[in-house]
């Protein structure tokens with residue numbers, strides 16, 4: 063699978079564009095290949111797996127048919143292994159932005175990062191929308207973004223010998239605070255309460271690092287950013303004892319992710335409560351050729367379960383097939399297919 067994107071390249075032509083590399087998008091890629099559709103996947107995030115990886119990688123899942131129990135991470139690994147024989151390209155950090163239907167009935171889909179797709183059908187498996195970092199509610203943080211205020215840590219080395227504050231109480235905040243103490247001049251973890259949602263083992267490591275004087279931990283809420291010559295110098299913290307100032311050259315706020323349907327909400331698809339209305343005979347939206355499956359689909363008695371998304375994707379792709387191959391009218395999988403699939407799987411191990 064490829065993950066690189068070349069924004070200068072000409073439009074990528076494929077039968078189906080799958081938006082979302084969560085569990086449903088990954089299974090859809092397999093199903094598409096099984097019925098003879100080419101497809102490519104895009105995801106706004108930098109890694110594959112949707113909610114399974116972002117929200118609960120180590121939680122066991124018990125309701126996937128024929129798998130008594132596996133963690134969410136293992137499920138994503140298994141889904142990737144299942145579509146590996148078909149070498150489906152996956153373009154990460156590509157947020158789908160606009161869609162246009164051409165005179166020939168095909169669609170042009172553009173991502174905000176410059177990729178352009180020319181497709182017969184679009185399968186939206188976009189969950190609750192693209193995950194975006196929960197940002198600081200401080201207007202002065204906006205112009206500092208990327209320079210002194212950060213919502214991720216792309217390169218640890220960028221913080222070498224700096225005074226860094228990491229804000230948050232989840233796994234990311236604790237893991238990065240612990241990692242940064244190796245390179246930064248000083249690291250302070252700031253969290254609004256003494257309890258954490260991070261793994262107990264990370265909390266224990268953090269407390270030991272604080273006891274050893276390798277980093278600091280402060281309970282408080284960030285209420286202001288103080289600048290000198292356009293650069294961050296300190297934070298104002300509201301603590302139980304009142305307001306205090308904390309030196310900081312860089313603030314890394316890791317408050318978790320929020321889902322945002324974003325530009326897809328402007329595509330003119332009928333929706334309710336941020337989810338796209340579909341016809342349950344084929345999971346097609348109000349715009350023929352655009353399908354919604356998984357958590358994004360809205361219909362009576364919809365269950366937000368991975369299992370339901372798998373079923374929806376399977377039916378949606380059968381209708382998508384009729385747009386890719388209008389002359390064939392319906393999917394016709396030859397009896398020789400199983401043998402071909404077995405060969406492909408054997409070839410990729």
Ligand SMILES: Cc1cc2nc3c(=O)[nH]c(=O)nc-3n(C[C@H](O)[C@H](O)[C@H](O)COP(=O)(O)OP(=O)(O)OC[C@H]3O[C@@H](n4cnc5c(N)ncnc54)[C@H](O)[C@@H]3O)c2cc1C
Pocket residue numbers: 081082083084085086087104105106107111112113114117118121122123124125156157158159187188189190191192193322323324325326355356357358366367368369371
């Ligand atoms: C804590 C928790 C536990 C759960 N446990 C279970 C369980 O045990 N069993 C079960 O069946 N279900 C469980 N679920 C529900 C299950 O995770 C969801 O039903 C499932 O993840 C839906 O899959 P999806 O592929 O539709 O969407 P998601 O997993 O949400 O993936 C959608 C992907 O689309 C991407 N995306 C969105 N918008 C765009 C865009 N514009 N451009 C590009 N990419 C975009 C997102 O970045 C994301 O990666 C649980 C959910 C939670 C929160």
